[in-house]
Amino acid sequence: MTLAPETTDLKIQLRLAADDWLTVCDLTALTPGRGVAALLPDGRQAALFRDRAGRLYAIGNRDPFTGAAVLSRGLTGIHAGRPFVASPLLKQRFDLESGQCLDDEAVRVPAYEVRAAV
Numbered sequence: 054m055t056l057a058p059e060t061t062d063l064k065i066q067l068r069l070a071a072d073d074w075l076t077v078c079d080l081t082a083l084t085p086g087r088g089v090a091a092l093l094p095d096g097r098q099a100a101l102f103r104d105r106a107g108r109l110y111a112i113g114n115r116d117p118f119t120g121a122a123v124l125s126r127g128l129t130g131i132h133a134g135r136p137f138v139a140s141p142l143l144k145q146r147f148d149l150e151s152g153q154c155l156d157d158e159a160v161r162v163p164a165y166e167v168r169a170a171v
Contacts, residue, residue, distance in 0.1 A: 088125035
């Protein structure tokens, strides 16, 4: 069974520690192909995404090349089978599953386990 996001009460949660899940928004806040920024308890930000197939991703929102919290505003795509977001500033691409920069192997942003829950 497939649920239409508009008719569900599912919440997006990020895993911060072993059994510590943080509810950050409703599933309806995530439009496929667009990001949403969420403030974490420690003051950092996460960028959350939902792709057209309904898969959920969360990475750090801070662009390590500029220091700006903008990755949630980036363009999403797929390169070599890997979903990514391109920073809206300098266009570096970050793997949405691992946080690895696809354009500079020495750079990575945090990646978070994410789930939809009631």
